Amino acid sequence: MNSNSQLIKLFLVVAFSCTSLLVSLTPVLAKPIPNRSDVKTTLAQAITLNQPPIPPGPAPGGRVRGGAKRGPDGCPLTKLDLTALVPFTKEANSVINVWGQTTVEHPSWFFYVPYTKDLPYAVEFVLQEDPESKDSKEIYRTAIALPDKPGVIRVSLPTNTPALAVDKQYRWFFTINCDKEKNSPPTYVEGVIKRVNLSAATVKELETTEPRKRYAIYTQKGIWYEALTTLAELRQKNPQDAALQAEWRNLLGSIHLDDVAGEPIIPGTP
Known part of the structure; x- marks a missing residue:
């Protein structure tokens, strides 16, 4: 066999070996390798609130946020302000409306608090009833x-207080007074909550499905208040669940x- 024939034979052997190797690797190479952004996208379900319109009337x-320091004895500046974890809208006239719905008689509120014990x-x-009236009746103070x-604390309306009535609005206040003599204004947040009823079909679906759903x-x-409460309870039961953390940040x-989405939820708050 001459040298040319040997070279051709060697070339064919090498080509066949390379082809076999590529065929054997094809199933492995065909599997996509998820990157970090893909993982985050998978974890965050992109569930956002379908915010209902503000009811007619005033x-x-x-x-939604407490103010900065006012006066020499006011609340000191912090990295993040006191914040109510509630939906709000900014109107064209710079008015902020803080408003959300609940379906339960005794709901829970969540607040980011920058100060410690x-x-x-x-x-x-x-909590007051009839927010449109000048003579609003106070139904709960604590x-x-x-x-x-x-961190984020939870404040729940006790079951021994009057239940929220359906289709009625209530105004709530969360106030921090940093001046013992109360000569300086407190820092505070406030908003309106309304209890509504869901359809019988939706109620049945809620009763027969798991918390994430x-x-x-x-x-x-x-329904903001139950959405946030359900997710907060899931996070506290599963503190290492990255998907729940991503959903919380997304919401x-x-x-x-x-x-405030990355701030811890403080366990054991009222």
Whole structure:
């Protein structure tokens, strides 16, 4: 066999070997390797609140964030302000409306609190009925203990207080008074909550589905308070669940509260 024939034979052997190797690797190479952004996209279900329109009548107004320091004895500046974890809209006239719906008689509110229990600040939560009336009746008032560290706390309406009535609006206030003598204005947030009924079909669906799906149903129906409460409870039961953390960030981001979305939920709050 001459040298040319040997070279041709060697070339054919090498080509066949390379082809076999590529064929054997094809199933492996065909599998896509997820990158970090793909994982995040999978974890965050992109569930956002279907915010209902503000009811007819006087605008609810409100305040979603507490202010900065006022006066020498006012609340000191912090990295993040006192923040109510509630939906709000900014109108063309710069008026902010803080308003959300619930379906339960005794709902829960969530607030980001930047101050801790080592500070001698007086904190209160107040709920009033008939927010449009000058003679609003106070139905609940309670002192709130500051947490061990800055974070999101939960305030629940006790079952021994009057139940929220369906199709009735209530105004709530969360106030921190940093001045013992109360000569300086407190920092506070406020808004309006309304209890509504869901359809019988939706109620049945909620009763027969798991919490993660209930959370999605509440957001779709525009029920902010139960959506947030359900997700908060899921996070506290599964603190290492990255998908729940992503959903929490996504939900708060959808109402423009991205800055507090990464703050911890303080366990054991009222």
